[in-house]
Amino acid sequence: MRQKRVWGLVLLLALALMSLTSAVYAQDAEPAGLVPGETVTYRQTVPIHIVFVGFEQDDIRLPALRAWLPASYEPLVRAPQFYGLPGRDMGLRFNFDYHTHFTNQAFENDFFNYLASIATPGEPTLFQEIYNGMANNVLDVTGPVAYIDAPSAEQWLMTAGQQRLGINPDKSYTIYYVNWYDRPDFQFHVYTKTDSPDPDTGYNFGALRPTRKLIAWGGGHGRTWFYDLSAGPDSWSGNYDVDNADIDGDDEPDYRIPVIWEYAANGYRDPRELSGDLGRVARYVGINLLFTTSPLYDPLVAAPGPDGQRVAHVEIFEMHRLSNGVDWIDMDFVQAEYERFQPYYDWRFVLEQDKRPIAPGARLALRIWGGLSQREDCWVDYGTPFAELFCHFDENYSDYVPEYGPQDYVAAVFGYNGAIANMGNVPLGFADDNYRDGTQSYVFMFDGPEIRAAGYGFTTTTIHELGHHFGLSHPHDGYDSEQGLDYGPGGDYYFAWLGDESYTMMSYIDLTWEFGQFDEDNLYRYEFAGYLNWANDLLADIQAHPDRATVRDLVAAGQNHARQAERAFRQWDYLAAATHARLAFEAIATAAQTLGIDVGPAAVAPALPPTGAMPRWVDPIR
Numbered sequence: 001m002r003q004k005r006v007w008g009l010v011l012l013l014a015l016a017l018m019s020l021t022s023a024v025y026a027q028d029a030e031p032a033g034l035v036p037g038e039t040v041t042y043r044q045t046v047p048i049h050i051v052f053v054g055f056e057q058d059d060i061r062l063p064a065l066r067a068w069l070p071a072s073y074e075p076l077v078r079a080p081q082f083y084g085l086p087g088r089d090m091g092l093r094f095n096f097d098y099h100t101h102f103t104n105q106a107f108e109n110d111f112f113n114y115l116a117s118i119a120t121p122g123e124p125t126l127f128q129e130i131y132n133g134m135a136n137n138v139l140d141v142t143g144p145v146a147y148i149d150a151p152s153a154e155q156w157l158m159t160a161g162q163q164r165l166g167i168n169p170d171k172s173y174t175i176y177y178v179n180w181y182d183r184p185d186f187q188f189h190v191y192t193k194t195d196s197p198d199p200d201t202g203y204n205f206g207a208l209r210p211t212r213k214l215i216a217w218g219g220g221h222g223r224t225w226f227y228d229l230s231a232g233p234d235s236w237s238g239n240y241d242v243d244n245a246d247i248d249g250d251d252e253p254d255y256r257i258p259v260i261w262e263y264a265a266n267g268y269r270d271p272r273e274l275s276g277d278l279g280r281v282a283r284y285v286g287i288n289l290l291f292t293t294s295p296l297y298d299p300l301v302a303a304p305g306p307d308g309q310r311v312a313h314v315e316i317f318e319m320h321r322l323s324n325g326v327d328w329i330d331m332d333f334v335q336a337e338y339e340r341f342q343p344y345y346d347w348r349f350v351l352e353q354d355k356r357p358i359a360p361g362a363r364l365a366l367r368i369w370g371g372l373s374q375r376e377d378c379w380v381d382y383g384t385p386f387a388e389l390f391c392h393f394d395e396n397y398s399d400y401v402p403e404y405g406p407q408d409y410v411a412a413v414f415g416y417n418g419a420i421a422n423m424g425n426v427p428l429g430f431a432d433d434n435y436r437d438g439t440q441s442y443v444f445m446f447d448g449p450e451i452r453a454a455g456y457g458f459t460t461t462t463i464h465e466l467g468h469h470f471g472l473s474h475p476h477d478g479y480d481s482e483q484g485l486d487y488g489p490g491g492d493y494y495f496a497w498l499g500d501e502s503y504t505m506m507s508y509i510d511l512t513w514e515f516g517q518f519d520e521d522n523l524y525r526y527e528f529a530g531y532l533n534w535a536n537d538l539l540a541d542i543q544a545h546p547d548r549a550t551v552r553d554l555v556a557a558g559q560n561h562a563r564q565a566e567r568a569f570r571q572w573d574y575l576a577a578a579t580h581a582r583l584a585f586e587a588i589a590t591a592a593q594t595l596g597i598d599v600g601p602a603a604v605a606p607a608l609p610p611t612g613a614m615p616r617w618v619d620p621i622r
Helices: 002-024 062-066 079-083 105-118 126-132 150-165 271-291 331-341 360-369 378-382 385-395 449-453 458-469 491-500 517-543 548-570 574-594
Strands: 042-053 092-102 120-122 145-149 173-178 189-192 216-218 224-228 310-318 347-354 409-417 429-433 440-447 478-480 485-487
Touching: 042 105, 042 150, 042 271, 042 517, 042 548, 062 271, 092 517, 105 145, 105 150, 145 150, 150 173, 150 189, 150 216, 150 224, 173 271, 224 271, 271 478, 271 491, 271 517, 310 331, 310 360, 310 458, 331 347, 331 458, 331 517, 360 385, 378 385, 385 409, 385 429, 385 440, 409 458, 429 458, 440 449, 440 458, 485 491, 517 548, 517 574, 548 574
Parallel strands: 042 092, 042 173, 145 189, 173 224, 310 347, 310 409, 409 440
Antiparallel strands: 120 145, 216 224, 429 440, 478 485
16 A cells, blocks of 8 residues: 555656646647646747858857856846836746858858948047047058948848758858958948938938948847957947947946957957857847847736727826927837737727926926936935926826726826926936836926927827836847846946847837837747736636636637647747737736626736835937
């Protein structure tokens, strides 16, 4: 009897482990559909190709590069960690399969001839001239400098990688490291993108700003990003400065990746460090910030209920007697981008103009937040005037935002149009926290004659800050899941600014006003896993309900969509995966509501005591 009992326990344990495995490793078998009560981790093997163009194999010590590369990535919600809370596990795990390639002479001849053929000659950039004036630079950049269209170079590499290297651009990510310098046909060069002026002001950052001359680009045509170490030096990465250890003035040395000729015995960096530097870029820029990054806020906090809309309610406060802020926001442009980006939602965009004079409370909140008033107000409960805008609009929400449908999610955006002198020390905008639980709360943005003179209207700020509100991080700050490290572009990670040299509305570089391939991949995967696991939780309650048979058709529909979502995820069709996951959730949530089960939020954030230690993230006037 004792032996039978032991074997019985072993069998039960084995069955339990098999059940757990079917939930946790659902992507290793046929689509499981929904698993009631389980939190499923959806796994995917992600091939990452690292291609060296113009490098000799002896130039790169592959073990030194690979030592920096992570084996896997598990995204989580970043913002709660800054409040001492664990960020929600997103239910995703990516295991990386690395492949390295060195291109041959024919590939390189064709590529560099192509760059030369599309180049426009010009004078050295401002930052190349600054580099020339450094005391410790290895050489001087001389003209004519080739100005090369970055999206065209990206497209050429992606196509050639598929045709000549056998890289599948639909089911992998690729980093191209480029070195033109060692060839006799080398030209000093930079990359440009000049086809996206600001939709409100018409200001063309890519054409007019020397800070927007590039050395890297990607994500506009597909899952490819290139970094040309022989381009520049440029402003954004900071590699034009080879004299000063601290480039951003925070009294901390800033780690930058120099141009290729600065890897020399008398240069900025020891040549033996090149391989490790390329490994750093692959990990802390390519993988962590572009390919498989973590959300700033939980996208499911901003999820509408079944049949609900996602509403963006924008309220503009007019503080300038000679201009109207509503003339500097194109809500059709904003709506079109979000409907393109997330077509699985029913969107509604509302613009309201707060008539002059501005409401006294809204004006006072801004003056306190902007440092123009020392008055004590609701911010006192949170220990910092930085909380003033949040607490004022939270306490007076109904005075500004009308009531929408019970299933709708409303993202409230408050914009101030005024002179800088009347607004104080304000940025372009920011997506604010709820200082009681660390989730997202409201969006605030600022514009006026001086800010518009710098090139910015309200439209692009609205798109960018709502991107944060719905979960997206910048491509220059993020999280390393194996190291448990949240980092931004400073100190040892200053080179993370390179992530901004990519096709995304979430960068600071102002060269596109759309969400790119990497934004789409990441947000769609967050919502794919999030909605299916939310449906799993609800399905457990449904199965425990005595009237569950009355909603069997809704449950069957939810299961069907869940299986389609899993199939699409496996095929890297992340838009279809998110679309079917949302439909699965809607079916299961409708079934739950029919039975009187509270759908509730996907995750309930714990309440926090008021504290002045919350992060202060804003998006500055650049």
